[in-house]
Amino acid sequence: MTREFAWRWMRFLWLAVGMLFVCFPLYWMAVTALTPRTELFRPPYDVIRFSYSLENIRELLSATQFLTFMGNSLIVALGTVVINVMASTLAGYALSRFEFRGKKTFVAATLWTYMFPPILLAIPLYLVFSYIGLRNSYGGLILAHVSISLPLNVWIMWQYFQVVPRSLEEAAWTSGASRLRALIEVLLPSALPGIISAAIFSFALSWNDFAFAFILQTDIAMFTLPVGLATFVEQSAIHWGLIMASSLIVSLPTFALVFFLQRYLMHGFSIGK
Amino acid sequence: MSVALKLDNVTKTFTQNGKTIAAVDDLSLDIQPGEFFTFVGASGCGKTTTLRMIAGLETVSSGKILFDDQDVTNVTTQKRGIGMVFQDIALFPFMSIRDNIGYPLKVAGMPKSQIAQKVEAAADLLSITDKLSMRPTQLSGGQQQRVAIGRAIVKEPKILLLDEPLSALDARLRTEMRTEILRLHRRINATIVYVTHDQVEAMTMSSRVAIMEAGRAAQVDTPRQVFRAPRYESVATFIGTPAMNVWDMQVTGKAGQPVLQGGGMTVALTREDAAALDGFRWVRMGVRPAALKIVPQDEADFSAVLHLREPLGFEDECHLETADGTDIKLVGRVPDTLVEGASLHIAVDRADYCIFHPDTGKALRHGLAPLTAA
Numbered sequence: 001m002t003r004e005f006a007w008r009w010m011r012f013l014w015l016a017v018g019m020l021f022v023c024f025p026l027y028w029m030a031v032t033a034l035t036p037r038t039e040l041f042r043p044p045y046d047v048i049r050f051s052y053s054l055e056n057i058r059e060l061l062s063a064t065q066f067l068t069f070m071g072n073s074l075i076v077a078l079g080t081v082v083i084n085v086m087a088s089t090l091a092g093y094a095l096s097r098f099e100f101r102g103k104k105t106f107v108a109a110t111l112w113t114y115m116f117p118p119i120l121l122a123i124p125l126y127l128v129f130s131y132i133g134l135r136n137s138y139g140g141l142i143l144a145h146v147s148i149s150l151p152l153n154v155w156i157m158w159q160y161f162q163v164v165p166r167s168l169e170e171a172a173w174t175s176g177a178s179r180l181r182a183l184i185e186v187l188l189p190s191a192l193p194g195i196i197s198a199a200i201f202s203f204a205l206s207w208n209d210f211a212f213a214f215i216l217q218t219d220i221a222m223f224t225l226p227v228g229l230a231t232f233v234e235q236s237a238i239h240w241g242l243i244m245a246s247s248l249i250v251s252l253p254t255f256a257l258v259f260f261l262q263r264y265l266m267h268g269f270s271i272g273k
Numbered sequence: 274m275s276v277a278l279k280l281d282n283v284t285k286t287f288t289q290n291g292k293t294i295a296a297v298d299d300l301s302l303d304i305q306p307g308e309f310f311t312f313v314g315a316s317g318c319g320k321t322t323t324l325r326m327i328a329g330l331e332t333v334s335s336g337k338i339l340f341d342d343q344d345v346t347n348v349t350t351q352k353r354g355i356g357m358v359f360q361d362i363a364l365f366p367f368m369s370i371r372d373n374i375g376y377p378l379k380v381a382g383m384p385k386s387q388i389a390q391k392v393e394a395a396a397d398l399l400s401i402t403d404k405l406s407m408r409p410t411q412l413s414g415g416q417q418q419r420v421a422i423g424r425a426i427v428k429e430p431k432i433l434l435l436d437e438p439l440s441a442l443d444a445r446l447r448t449e450m451r452t453e454i455l456r457l458h459r460r461i462n463a464t465i466v467y468v469t470h471d472q473v474e475a476m477t478m479s480s481r482v483a484i485m486e487a488g489r490a491a492q493v494d495t496p497r498q499v500f501r502a503p504r505y506e507s508v509a510t511f512i513g514t515p516a517m518n519v520w521d522m523q524v525t526g527k528a529g530q531p532v533l534q535g536g537g538m539t540v541a542l543t544r545e546d547a548a549a550l551d552g553f554r555w556v557r558m559g560v561r562p563a564a565l566k567i568v569p570q571d572e573a574d575f576s577a578v579l580h581l582r583e584p585l586g587f588e589d590e591c592h593l594e595t596a597d598g599t600d601i602k603l604v605g606r607v608p609d610t611l612v613e614g615a616s617l618h619i620a621v622d623r624a625d626y627c628i629f630h631p632d633t634g635k636a637l638r639h640g641l642a643p644l645t646a647a
Binding site: 173176 | 330351355357361363364365366376377424428434
């Protein structure tokens, strides 16, 4: 009894320490973002502050190209998500339902691509994109992001479609539905959790990418947020207030995404039974 | 009258590890309109593959499938106009019961008001009217299977295919649903093709059954005929619970008065049996547990010791052992006074036994009904 009790508390203690490591930087980010510049470097650096202002955020939106970066990031991320969802769904379906030559190699190859760090692909891509004129374009960066997120998504969707019983699809066929109609009306709803995870994964990957955007987008007007944020670090000054304010804003969509869609992610594992 | 469903030399081969295996081997049979036709057999006998070929979910390697004299061998599943119920029920989990049942009509492009009407009618037939707004997961296994049947019959298909529809249900529900499906068959005007591994389902529900073995139909007959006059030893032992006793017996006795001997048993046969036994030194004799009777000593064929009795309620299943240790099963109303270890005198019902070829297992003679010509 007491032993069990002790174990329980030990576990909570570990969790608490872990949570501290995860949450404190987030907290510090938020606090710094909301502290006026004049107070930022004046000791004492209190852990809990009481005076807040939106000065950093106001400056971020008016005096920097933050909104341009944000717009670029959104366009690239959405493009990546749309292509990923469509391609991985169709590929996953094909892999799970058809037998064809080289299927095993294909599936293995999707995982091999993970052995290469993005930077290794970014430099050849820079050369290729320069040659075909895709540098500094949304399409080019979207393609680059798709190239690293799609393989895993194909894998995820393949696994998902394997779990959806064939009889579900066959029931639709015997009901008169064509293969495409059965895919859309019967299979996709069953695979929705998989599709949502694929979307989240590709969004997060594109939203957070630094390497590709840094190398492929040389024009500041085409910078995405992670690269744009780096411009706040200048040789003579590091604008901590601006960096933290933009970090705060950048992290919001990710929080929102996980918060609103985790219901689907959790629900997903029981559907299709 | 035209044949509702005709299989014409249908063969299905698979290639596995470079070897070609026939899952269904040159199967030909006719199913009449309105029949309740059952394919029964152990797993891997080709029964499900046959059904899937009828549904168009599996291609045919060679041979033809005809619906109403129309060749549908190369017609897609969608255009065959069948209804099908699957072993794992396969309801669309994200649709309400109403939408599940109405799905085939929606696909067919029927107006909403008409769909609603037909769904109501199907739900009424299956007594699930109060479940229509629910989701499949909110229903019990039996109710889910009713919904699946509703979805299959809502378009009023001429042919309704059922692939082991009751195997996912527990024993009591299975019995209930059996009756339910039979009642449904009486009410709807459809030819039913049913697949099961459960011989009780096959025997109780069907107009005719095909006993499948290794891709072939060992026997196609009415359940009664399959039980009384099995064409092969394998059919005889597959059908009936507990299984038929089968013994290796030596053919002895005088001409015209054969006697079978073996396993500590002696059974004198009649003149009618003589012709069938002609030329055999050994045969296999099959006697159903219910065709063995406990009799007074002077009427007995042999005696055996009662080893174990399992009360079935109305009757008992008795395990007996003959003088040389052969196990015999007997089912009947046995006096309560008989305890394990008692010595019993046993007679074979002369109207109910089979004699099989010792090598091929083909039936040579049935005591009960003469073997009809193949």
